[in-house]
Amino acid sequence: xxxxxxxxxxxxxxxxxxxxxxxxxxxxxxxxxxxxxxxxxxxxxxxxxxxxxxxxxxxxxxxxxxxxxxxxxxxxxxxxxxxxxxxxxxxxxxxxxxxxxxxxxxxxxxxxxxxxxxxxxxxxxxxxxxxxxxxxxxxxxxxxxxxxxxxxxxxxxxxxxxxxxxxxxxxxxxxxxxxxxxxxxxxxxxxxxxxxxxxxxxxxxxxxxxxxxxxxxxxxxxxxxxxxxxxxxxxxxxxxxxxxxxxxxxxxxxxxxxxxxxxxxxxxxxxxxxxxxxxxx
Amino acid sequence: xxxxxxxxxxxxxxxxxxxxxxxxxxxxxxxxxxxxxxxxxxxxxxxxxxxxxxxxxxxxxxxxxxxxxxxxxxxxxxxxxxxxxxxxxxxxxxxxxxxxxxxxxxxxxxxxxxxxxxxxxxxxxxxxxxxxxxxxxxxxxxxxxxxxxxxxxxxxxxxxxxxxxxxxxxxxxxxxxxxxxxxxxxxxxxxxxxxxxxxxxxxxxxxxxxxxxxxxxxxxxxxxxxxxxxxxxxxxxxxxxxxxxxxxxxxxxxxxxxxxxxxxxxxxxxxxxxxxxxxxxxxxxxxxxxxxxx
Numbered sequence: 001x002x003x004x005x006x007x008x009x010x011x012x013x014x015x016x017x018x019x020x021x022x023x024x025x026x027x028x029x030x031x032x033x034x035x036x037x038x039x040x041x042x043x044x045x046x047x048x049x050x051x052x053x054x055x056x057x058x059x060x061x062x063x064x065x066x067x068x069x070x071x072x073x074x075x076x077x078x079x080x081x082x083x084x085x086x087x088x089x090x091x092x093x094x095x096x097x098x099x100x101x102x103x104x105x106x107x108x109x110x111x112x113x114x115x116x117x118x119x120x121x122x123x124x125x126x127x128x129x130x131x132x133x134x135x136x137x138x139x140x141x142x143x144x145x146x147x148x149x150x151x152x153x154x155x156x157x158x159x160x161x162x163x164x165x166x167x168x169x170x171x172x173x174x175x176x177x178x179x180x181x182x183x184x185x186x187x188x189x190x191x192x193x194x195x196x197x198x199x200x201x202x203x204x205x206x207x208x209x210x211x212x213x214x215x216x217x218x219x220x221x222x223x224x225x226x227x228x229x230x231x232x233x234x235x236x237x238x239x240x241x242x243x244x245x246x247x248x249x250x251x252x253x254x255x256x257x258x259x260x261x262x263x264x265x266x267x268x269x270x271x272x273x274x275x276x277x278x279x280x281x
Numbered sequence: 282x283x284x285x286x287x288x289x290x291x292x293x294x295x296x297x298x299x300x301x302x303x304x305x306x307x308x309x310x311x312x313x314x315x316x317x318x319x320x321x322x323x324x325x326x327x328x329x330x331x332x333x334x335x336x337x338x339x340x341x342x343x344x345x346x347x348x349x350x351x352x353x354x355x356x357x358x359x360x361x362x363x364x365x366x367x368x369x370x371x372x373x374x375x376x377x378x379x380x381x382x383x384x385x386x387x388x389x390x391x392x393x394x395x396x397x398x399x400x401x402x403x404x405x406x407x408x409x410x411x412x413x414x415x416x417x418x419x420x421x422x423x424x425x426x427x428x429x430x431x432x433x434x435x436x437x438x439x440x441x442x443x444x445x446x447x448x449x450x451x452x453x454x455x456x457x458x459x460x461x462x463x464x465x466x467x468x469x470x471x472x473x474x475x476x477x478x479x480x481x482x483x484x485x486x487x488x489x490x491x492x493x494x495x496x497x498x499x500x501x502x503x504x505x506x507x508x509x510x511x512x513x514x515x516x517x518x519x520x521x522x523x524x525x526x527x528x529x530x531x532x533x534x535x536x537x538x539x540x541x542x543x544x545x546x547x548x549x550x551x552x553x554x555x556x557x558x559x560x561x562x563x564x565x566x567x568x569x570x571x572x573x574x575x
Contacts, residue, residue, distance in 0.1 A: 010382035013475035021374035029443050033408035036418040086314040090307050100558040104322050107550035109504025111524040112543045115531050116325035212401025215506035232403035251404045258399050
């Protein structure tokens with residue numbers, strides 16, 4: 001008869017082996033590179049750090065990156081909600097297909113989205129030459145950056161909202177209607193507050209992704225210093241000049257921004273879970 | 282579901298009335314959605330293929346079979362061919378120890394696994410440049426062993442592995458937590474060894490989730506641009522992956538060739554989406570069947 005040796009963390013075998021594999025991967029691919037980044041950062045004096053961050057080219061790049069990401073986040077919230085609502089609530093021919101292509105921006109390599117959007121919106125492009133007649137230029141302006149960010153960001157909003165809208169119980173809307181609310185009032189007072197946490201989560205995810213996005217932007221932005229130069233591009237420029245300190249400072253600033261967003265997303269998600277648990281009681 | 286079915290029939294119940302939006306609202310929403318999708322998703326797809334074939338099929342075929350393009354395709358396949366299986370091993374191992382055991386530091390581990398998703402691809406590439414570049418923590422390793430990492434295939438593989446690390450693990454952790462360990466415990470009580478439990482019980486249960494994670498991991502691995510761009514050094518025919526090849530040709534105004542290479546990556550994305558949808562449809566059918574049974 002075989003004797004079982006129970007691990008104190010669980011009953012199944014294989015704990016040591018799988019934890020070992022996990023830790024070696026994480027050590028080599030995540031911890032070691034981040035240690036290297038920390039060591040490089042510590043070599044830079046605080047004065048130098050602020051001096052690099054405060055240079056006008058970098059502050060204008062920060063402003064551009066955050067503002068375009070913010071504008072794109074608002075557009076994503078609006079259109080993401082519309083698409084998620086339509087796909088979960090209404091039936092129309094081709095709904096399944098539309099639902100499947102929503103993920104295209106996740107699957108399409110960013111470089112491909114970048115050149116495709118540029119070919120569409122460049123002044124001599126498919127749509128660009130119509131817009132040029134109207135005096136609107138999209139490519140090589142901040143508007144082009146926003147466009148690319150909407151492309152890569154809106155699936156985040158749709159995919160977080162869909163389950164939230166589908167999980168809404170009919171009873172609440174029925175109760176609202178039976179109490180005399182019209183459809184619009186029900187939407188504003190009952191449905192929207194219920195899906196707001198999911199909307200915020202999705203939008204924050206899109207915003208976080210937008211801050212670090214590179215591939216889909218570089219082609220359409222035109223990369224003009226002070227005008228359309230985003231932060232990730234600035235890091236690449238620094239690296240090409242072998243200015244490791246400059247690149248490190250920018251990377252640390254960007255990481256700080258994305259971790260703050262990560263914490264915000266987790267807080268929102270924590271609230272959703274708490275709501276769900278309370279409503280179960 | 283209920284609502285969609287009732288949409289097809291005539292509305293007869295007053296209950297339905299409370300949940301239905303007016304017809305014009307529905308049609309406006311559907312119209313705006315279809316317009317948005319056509320403009321944002323279908324038009325870019327159409328552009329890729331139209332521009333790729335603009336100068337005829339001969340030019341297209343020449344563009345994807347010339348030596349630099351072939352080298353780029355080969356390198357992309359090699360990088361994904363190494364990164365995806367390794368990250369699959371990682372994902373299975375991570376899911377096994379996280380979903381089946383409770384131990385101190387478990388949440389930290391989950392956070393570390395998710396970390397690459399919240400790092401900009403460019404920063405991801407930079408991390409490896411700082412690690413192996415001059416003055417870096419492991420720069421000495423490169424010097425002693427003569428092993429070229431930056432601006433070489435190895436660096437590309439490492440950067441690709443970093444950005445695609447969470448895909449399989451994330452998928453499997455939530456799936457295995459949801460499934461619970463009862464079946465595996467039963468197998469263990471019947472005398473199965475660890476490997477037997479994994480091959481006979483766990484793997485059949487998670488195989489679709491595993492495939493799902495792997496194809497998403499593969500799509501990202503073959504399409505990664507920012508991180509690979511930083512570590513590759515853009516040496517034509519040597520360290521150029523397919524996305525980097527697309528970039529170089531586009532910046533040289535060789536649009537037909539650039540879009541031809543891009544069309545291959547677009548096909549990859551479309552195939553990925555089709556497989557993904559098929560797995561999801563399968564999953565939904567299974568869930569519907571389960572809910573009918575209960």
